[in-house]
Amino acid sequence: MVEVVEGCRLPVLRKNQEHEDEWPLAEILSVKEVSGRKLYYVHYIDFNKRLDEWVTADRLDMKKLQFPKKDAKPSTKNGLPGSRPSSPEREVNGTARRLVPTPQPGRKRKAPCSGPDEDSQDSSDGIPSAPRMTGSLVSDRSHDDIVTRMKNIECIELGRHRLKPWYFSPYPQELTALPILYLCEFCLKYLKSLKCLQRHLTKCNLRHPPGNEIYRKGTISFFEIDGRKNKNYSQNLCLLAKCFLDHKTLYYDTDPFLFYVMTEYDFKGFHIVGYFSKEKESTEDYNVACILTLPPYQRRGYGKLLIEFSYELSKVEGKTGTPEKPLSDLGLLSYRSYWSQTILEILMDLKPDNGERPQITINEISELTSVKKEDVISTLQYLNLINYYKGQYILTLSEDIVDGHEKAMQKRHLRIDPKCLHFTPKDWSKRGKW
Numbered sequence: 001m002v003e004v005v006e007g008c009r010l011p012v013l014r015k016n017q018e019h020e021d022e023w024p025l026a027e028i029l030s031v032k033e034v035s036g037r038k039l040y041y042v043h044y045i046d047f048n049k050r051l052d053e054w055v056t057a058d059r060l061d062m063k064k065l066q067f068p069k070k071d072a073k074p075s076t077k078n079g080l081p082g083s084r085p086s087s088p089e090r091e092v093n094g095t096a097r098r099l100v101p102t103p104q105p106g107r108k109r110k111a112p113c114s115g116p117d118e119d120s121q122d123s124s125d126g127i128p129s130a131p132r133m134t135g136s137l138v139s140d141r142s143h144d145d146i147v148t149r150m151k152n153i154e155c156i157e158l159g160r161h162r163l164k165p166w167y168f169s170p171y172p173q174e175l176t177a178l179p180i181l182y183l184c185e186f187c188l189k190y191l192k193s194l195k196c197l198q199r200h201l202t203k204c205n206l207r208h209p210p211g212n213e214i215y216r217k218g219t220i221s222f223f224e225i226d227g228r229k230n231k232n233y234s235q236n237l238c239l240l241a242k243c244f245l246d247h248k249t250l251y252y253d254t255d256p257f258l259f260y261v262m263t264e265y266d267f268k269g270f271h272i273v274g275y276f277s278k279e280k281e282s283t284e285d286y287n288v289a290c291i292l293t294l295p296p297y298q299r300r301g302y303g304k305l306l307i308e309f310s311y312e313l314s315k316v317e318g319k320t321g322t323p324e325k326p327l328s329d330l331g332l333l334s335y336r337s338y339w340s341q342t343i344l345e346i347l348m349d350l351k352p353d354n355g356e357r358p359q360i361t362i363n364e365i366s367e368l369t370s371v372k373k374e375d376v377i378s379t380l381q382y383l384n385l386i387n388y389y390k391g392q393y394i395l396t397l398s399e400d401i402v403d404g405h406e407k408a409m410q411k412r413h414l415r416i417d418p419k420c421l422h423f424t425p426k427d428w429s430k431r432g433k434w
Contacts, residue, residue: 004040006029008028008065009068012024014026026042026043028040040060042055048246050166152169153165153171157180163295166243170242171239182196186269187204187233188233188236188237209263210229210233211230211261220262221263223263224260225259227254247327247328257280258280260313278310280426284322285321285322287321289324300414301413307323312418316423316425320366340405341412343383346360347360357394362377
């Protein structure tokens with residue numbers, strides 16, 4: 001019998017809950033034996049890595065087996081349009097560090113290097129952007145290795161939710177063999193058993209994220225957390241986020257970052273829904289580094305709420321902002337949707353001037369929304385609104401665009417109320433090393 005080894009490619013039965021079962025081409029990333037039975041960890045070519053899984057031999061189509069080419073490097077393709085390859089030198093927050101199994105803030109080895117829900121989460125939106133050397137997104141993943149390409153946590157219990165991670169996260173090695181990893185939902189400390197969690201909860205007196213509550217309306221709050229003052233929480237948040245963000249790599253230097261955690265309140269406390277991070281000082285006008293809505297809260301409008309909040313902060317700061325690139329597939333959808341709705345809101349509110357067509361400039365749209373000029377232009381092009389007519393550019397809103405916008409806005413119940421924001425921007429350039 002032919003032996004299937006790492007690097008082989010062959011069709012694998014993918015059990016699809018929404019459509020008929022299919023047999024896409026897949027690459028074998030790892031092989032293990034459990035109770036005398038072989039299991040194969042497969043990545044479906046041209047599918048997102050979050051669909052990678054362990055399968056049994058009966059799901060492999062051996063008739064079309066392709067052996068790895070000699071000296072061929074393992075595929076780093078993650079199947080997302082516009083996405084870039086992945087690397088163990090990526091980051092979630094801080095300066096470039098190589099992934100390490102446990103947080104070691106004291107070790108600062110530099111490594112070569114070159115994120116919200118459905119509603120969506122973050123691939124490149126067509127705006128060219130060079131990869132950067134610091135921050136929480138590093139796009140070059142050309143040094144990806146097999147370990148970081150495989151999900152290593154089976155399940156996470158966070159409060160009343162059980163989460164199935166999508167991607168690798170460098171939690172300590174000894175915890176990756178557990179059927180469930182337990183997290184305190186308030187301080188995000190990771191524990192190996194329910195008993196340890198219960199003991200921890202008797203001592204943990206947090207009922208909300210550390211830091212300042214800068215927004216509250218109804219049950220929704222936002223907390224601002226300084227990555228230097230609250231290192232443990234920030235690092236734990238990054239470890240959790242890495243389970244659901246593939247285009248980022250985890251670092252433990254969180255000092256240069258602020259974290260904005262969105263929570264939902266009930267009688268037990270303030271429960272984390274999602275977050276975004278941003279650099280204290282950004283030379284590229286980034287107002288978001290990582291952005292994530294946790295899976296139990298996705299497709300409910302929270303992703304757009306996080307984005308809207310990031311732009312409200314930019315308005316208070318008197319700046320235009322843009323998210324750090326590349327965005328994930330889900331983040332790109334969310335941002336495109338947010339930009340489209342925000343810009344169309346402005347355009348549809350314009351009134352004719354003395355019977356003439358209303359006029360507005362790109363710069364005025366940017367100033368009103370705090371959306372960076374390049375993102376305004378790319379959104380107008382994406383919506384196909386810009387036309388050249390009689391020597392000038394005009395924006396044409398078709399009935400379909402107007403109807404689609406009105407229907408979308410009727411469904412958008414969650415909005416940020418600027419009157420509920422209590423935020424004073426700090427000038428970090430005058431604060432030495434943050």
